[in-house]
Amino acid sequence: MNVETSGLTRSFRRRKAVAGVDLALGAGVYGLLGPNGAGKTSLLRVLGTVIPPSSGELRLLGRDPAGHAERREIRRRLGYLPQDLGYYAGFTVVEFVEYIALLKEMPRQRVPRAVAAAVEDVGLGDRARSKLRTLSGGMLRRVGIAQAIVNEPELLLLDEPTAGLDPEQRVQFRGLMRRMGERATVIVSTHLVEDVGAACDRVGLMSDGRLVFTGTPDELSARGAGTGVGDAPLERGYSAVLAEIRT
Amino acid sequence: MIGLLRLELRRNITPFLLPTLAILLWLSPYGRSLTGTAVWTRRGEALQETLLGLGPAMAGAAAWTASRENRARTRELLATTARGGWSRTLPGWAATALWGLALLAAATGVLYGLTARAATWGGPPWWPVAATCAALLAFCSAGHAIGALLPGRFVAPLTAIGTFLLVVVAGALKTADASLGLVSPVGQVTDPYRALYYRAGHDLPVVELIFAAGVIALPLGLLALRGGAGGPLVRPAGIVLTAAGTAVAGTGLWLAGTGHIVANQGIATIPRLESRGDGRPIAYTPACDRTPIQVCVHPAVKARLGAAVAALHPVTDRLAGLPGVPTTIDQRMVDGPSIRGSVLLLPAPFEAYDTRGRIRGRVAREMRADTAAGLLLGAWDGTGSARQAAVLAVLVAAGDPPDGADLPIRDTPGPAVLAAARRLAALPQPAWHQWFAAHLSALRADRLTLKDLP
Numbered sequence: 001m002n003v004e005t006s007g008l009t010r011s012f013r014r015r016k017a018v019a020g021v022d023l024a025l026g027a028g029v030y031g032l033l034g035p036n037g038a039g040k041t042s043l044l045r046v047l048g049t050v051i052p053p054s055s056g057e058l059r060l061l062g063r064d065p066a067g068h069a070e071r072r073e074i075r076r077r078l079g080y081l082p083q084d085l086g087y088y089a090g091f092t093v094v095e096f097v098e099y100i101a102l103l104k105e106m107p108r109q110r111v112p113r114a115v116a117a118a119v120e121d122v123g124l125g126d127r128a129r130s131k132l133r134t135l136s137g138g139m140l141r142r143v144g145i146a147q148a149i150v151n152e153p154e155l156l157l158l159d160e161p162t163a164g165l166d167p168e169q170r171v172q173f174r175g176l177m178r179r180m181g182e183r184a185t186v187i188v189s190t191h192l193v194e195d196v197g198a199a200c201d202r203v204g205l206m207s208d209g210r211l212v213f214t215g216t217p218d219e220l221s222a223r224g225a226g227t228g229v230g231d232a233p234l235e236r237g238y239s240a241v242l243a244e245i246r247t
Numbered sequence: 248m249i250g251l252l253r254l255e256l257r258r259n260i261t262p263f264l265l266p267t268l269a270i271l272l273w274l275s276p277y278g279r280s281l282t283g284t285a286v287w288t289r290r291g292e293a294l295q296e297t298l299l300g301l302g303p304a305m306a307g308a309a310a311w312t313a314s315r316e317n318r319a320r321t322r323e324l325l326a327t328t329a330r331g332g333w334s335r336t337l338p339g340w341a342a343t344a345l346w347g348l349a350l351l352a353a354a355t356g357v358l359y360g361l362t363a364r365a366a367t368w369g370g371p372p373w374w375p376v377a378a379t380c381a382a383l384l385a386f387c388s389a390g391h392a393i394g395a396l397l398p399g400r401f402v403a404p405l406t407a408i409g410t411f412l413l414v415v416v417a418g419a420l421k422t423a424d425a426s427l428g429l430v431s432p433v434g435q436v437t438d439p440y441r442a443l444y445y446r447a448g449h450d451l452p453v454v455e456l457i458f459a460a461g462v463i464a465l466p467l468g469l470l471a472l473r474g475g476a477g478g479p480l481v482r483p484a485g486i487v488l489t490a491a492g493t494a495v496a497g498t499g500l501w502l503a504g505t506g507h508i509v510a511n512q513g514i515a516t517i518p519r520l521e522s523r524g525d526g527r528p529i530a531y532t533p534a535c536d537r538t539p540i541q542v543c544v545h546p547a548v549k550a551r552l553g554a555a556v557a558a559l560h561p562v563t564d565r566l567a568g569l570p571g572v573p574t575t576i577d578q579r580m581v582d583g584p585s586i587r588g589s590v591l592l593l594p595a596p597f598e599a600y601d602t603r604g605r606i607r608g609r610v611a612r613e614m615r616a617d618t619a620a621g622l623l624l625g626a627w628d629g630t631g632s633a634r635q636a637a638v639l640a641v642l643v644a645a646g647d648p649p650d651g652a653d654l655p656i657r658d659t660p661g662p663a664v665l666a667a668a669r670r671l672a673a674l675p676q677p678a679w680h681q682w683f684a685a686h687l688s689a690l691r692a693d694r695l696t697l698k699d700l701p
Contacts, residue, residue: 048327068478072329080327086320090258102250103328103335111250147324 001026001059002155002185003047008056009209010039010046017042019209020056029181031196031217032189033238034206040189041083043206044157047187048080061154076105079153083160083189085144089133093124093143096132100147118150121176123169137164145173149180156186162195174199193234197221205241213241248338255342261308262346271300272354281358283601285365286547288439288447290358291372295379297354298386298432302414305347305383306390307407312339313394314402331477333470333485340391340467347383355379368531368547369443374452381459382432386410392466429503429515430458436508437515440597443547444580445526450517454502461496464488533577539567540622541575548600555599555614558606561645562615566622569680571687573622584621591621612653616642620655623683624691629656633695636664637683640671644679667700674701 003025010018017039032040045051046058049065061077063070087096097115106114119128122142127135132143141164148156158177162170170192177199180186190196196203197217205213205220213220217234224236227243272278280293313336316322325335359371393406420428421436428434432455437447470476471485506517514526533543536556540563544552555578556563566572573591581592596614599606606614619641620627624634635656643649649669651660660668674682682701689695 045323050323050326072478075327075329078327080324082323084320084323086316086322086324088258088315088319088321095254095258099251099254100324100328102254103325103330105329108250 002061003187004057004059005047006057008043008046008058009054010042010051011054012042016054016209018046018053021206021209021211023204023211025185025187025202027181027183027185028201029177029186029188029199031200031203032187032206033191033193033196033203035242038206039209040206041159042209044080044159044187044189045082047155048078048082048157049075050080050082074155076151077154078104079148079151079156079158081144081148081158081161085140087132087140087143089131091132092129093119093132093135093146094128096143097147097150101150104151106151114150114152118146121149122146123172138166138169141165142169145176149176152184154184156180156184158186158188160190161188162190162192170195193232193238197232197234205238207242207245212245248334251338252341252345255312255338256345259308259339259342259346260311261305261343261350264304264308265350268301268304268350271304272297275300277354277358281361282603284548284551284603285362285367286439286443286600287362287366287369287372288442288547289601290362291375292435292437292439294355294358295375295382295432296435297351298379298382299411299414299418301347301351301354302382302386302433303407303411305343306386306393306410307403308347309340309343309387309390310394310406311403312336312343313391314398315339317398318400326475331475331481332473333476333481336391336395336470337467340387343391344384344387347387348380351380351383365550366547367534367549368545374449374456378432378452378455378459381456381463385459385462388463388466392470395470424508426504426506427500429506429517430455430499432459438597440595440600441580442514443529443531443545445514445528447514447526448516450506450520451515453520454499454506454517457502458496458499461492461494461499463492465492465496468492533579535575538563540573543575543577544600545579545595548595551600551606554604554606555596558599558611558614559618561647562619562622562641565641565644566619566683569683569687571691576618576622584617584626586621586625591618591625593617593621609653612642612647613655615645615647616653616655619645623687627655629654631693632660632664632697633667633700634690634693635660636667636671636697636700637690639664639668643668643672663697667697671700 001024003023005021005023008018008021009016021043034040046053049071058065060074063074065071065074094115097118098111101111101115119125122145124139124142127139145161148158162173165173174195177186200217203217203220204211220237221233224233224240227240229239230236276293276296280290283289316325355376390406394402414433417428417431418434421431421434429451437451468485468488471481471488502517502519505519506515508515509526531546534546534549534552535541535543536552538556542556542559544555573586573589575590576593577590578593578595581594583594585592599610599614620638623638635654639651639654639660649665651665686695
């Protein structure tokens with residue numbers, strides 16, 4: 001298992017953003033759905049070692065991130081795309097991805113090839129030498145994805161990766177996620193249920209910091225049969241589970 | 248680390264500051280020194296003064312780079328990488344420092360290269376170069392720490408402005424002879440021209456270097472003590488750097504506190520240091536011209552000999568051949584004129600050495616007045632109406648204004664003295680010569696009154 005959590009909580013003062021999450025994930029693409037403020041981003045930040053958990057057990061890639069040496073090893077094998085990607089406007093696409101690769105302590109001789117491959121994978125090969133300040137929002141999102149996958153991570157955490165991408169790019173990105181999911185654990189937080197349906201093997205639905213549903217996309221769709229609100233089966237399942245929780 | 252450093256070097260802000268820095272350099276004493284005579288000691292001091300502009304600019308650049316994560320909101324992303332905060336930002340500091348050193352090396356190369364081509368005596372002083380490099384690194388360290396601890400959009404300009412004010416205050420303390428101010432790399436306390444005549448030692452640059460070394464280490468150490476700085480080795484490294492930086496900077500301050508300026512020799516001595524700027528005279532062979540009254544200058548200012556001779560010519564031409572008048576004028580490090588045998592020792596006119604081209608205006612008139620008084624009277628307290636009139640007569644005959652304003656005396660001479668001087672100056676050359684030949688001894692002994700003048 002690449003991700004193992006048990007009773008994982010993360011509090012911000014009195015508010016529990018993550019309230020007892022149990023997860024056990026191996027290779028594959030795991031979609032994380034939920035309304036705004038459900039705790040998806042907080043959970044990803046804990047899994048990304050940005051913030052430590054308040055309580056509960058957490059093991060990532062078979063290691064305990066509480067220890068410095070193990071956390072460092074986890075981070076070498078981790079890819080993370082935050083919801084709000086900051087970037088250095090004066091860096092080129094290649095330089096920014098290279099910068100992150102070097103900070104992830106990739107062997108120097110591997111970096112140029114890995115950077116080129118990551119930039120190609122997100123379809124930015126023709127803009128590789130462009131300064132980030134000249135790129136559109138969608139292109140910047142793709143730069144964010146490139147930096148997350150540059151080290152071929154064993155654990156890839158993506159917070160709303162397809163926000164700002166056009167339909168064609170989203171289709172390409174789903175393909176990329178599926179490829180990554182063949183050998184790594186990919187956790188994608190998103191509001192776009194069609195991404196989940198197209199690319200995820202499993203899906204989790206969060207509400208008020210808790211995982212209120214875990215299963216396959218088909219199982220989630222089945223929960224909405226005849227009762228849910230929405231245009232697509234997954235949307236109906238999503239709204240049905242949330243309605244059930246609220247009542 | 249090398250890969251990160253190369254990346255940081257490519258994307259550092261310092262190259263974008265180059266035009267501004269070039270203007271700052273040109274406006275600083277560095278630029279002004281290029282228009283003066285090529286004297287090594289003068290140029291070494293001017294190099295240190297570049298820090299007045301360069302130091303704050305580099306501190307600002309370092310603060311800008313260090314505050315980048317906060318400004319660009321990359322902190323969350325970078326927190327998930329394997330490198331801790333300290334080692335992650337260190338290449339940015341190193342890149343700024345390397346750019347600063349490269350800029351300083353270029354400025355030193357230009358200054359010392361031009362000096363090497365034109366200098367006529369001595370060699371390049373390297374201690375000021377070392378002290379300036381260390382101070383530049385200290386500015387980068389301090390700016391880096393400020394940028395990391397107080398990240399914000401305005402931290403870079405505020406750091407630059409704050410550093411500039413600090414440098415100005417430190418320089419003023421140093422110039423005001425406050426001992427602790429001696430650690431400041433900026434501020435003039437020693438006389439670069441005096442250093443041509445007396446051994447100046449390295450005490451001052453050494454103590455500046457020690458203090459700067461402490462300031463380089465201290466901020467980097469403090470940053471390593473912050474939470475999230477890095478692994479288990481970073482904190483001990485931070486403790487060592489902080490302790491060592493504090494100890495070394497403190498040592499620099501303590502040494503400076505024991506130092507003092509030897510006013511009459513224009514040198515700074517730190518007794519605890521062994522470089523011993525002991526003020527012993529430096530032997531040299533003066534550069535002299537071949538006019539009837541020979542003018543000699545220090546070989547370092549040989550390039551100004553022709554201009555000095557031309558400025559003094561109206562006076563020396565008038566007095567040449569008079570019995571008892573010295574046949575050589577030696578401009579050197581003395582407090583006032585005195586005659587030794589046939590040599591008149593005159594205070595070296597450093598202001599005239601510092602210019603280019605002909606020596607004109609007030610500087611030239613004062614040189615002529617000192618020379619006329621020295622040749623006629625040797626050491627002179629400025630009193631005695633007849634002696635004032637005689638010196639003034641030489642100046643009037645040389646074409647200087649007949650008001651006595653440039654005479655080396657405290658007050659402007661009275662109307663009677665001015666009238667006597669004009670009368671004496673109006674005498675035909677043979678009569679003039681004859682009168683001085685007959686009365687020079689009495690004039691020097693202050694035995695004449697205005698009535699004795701023709």
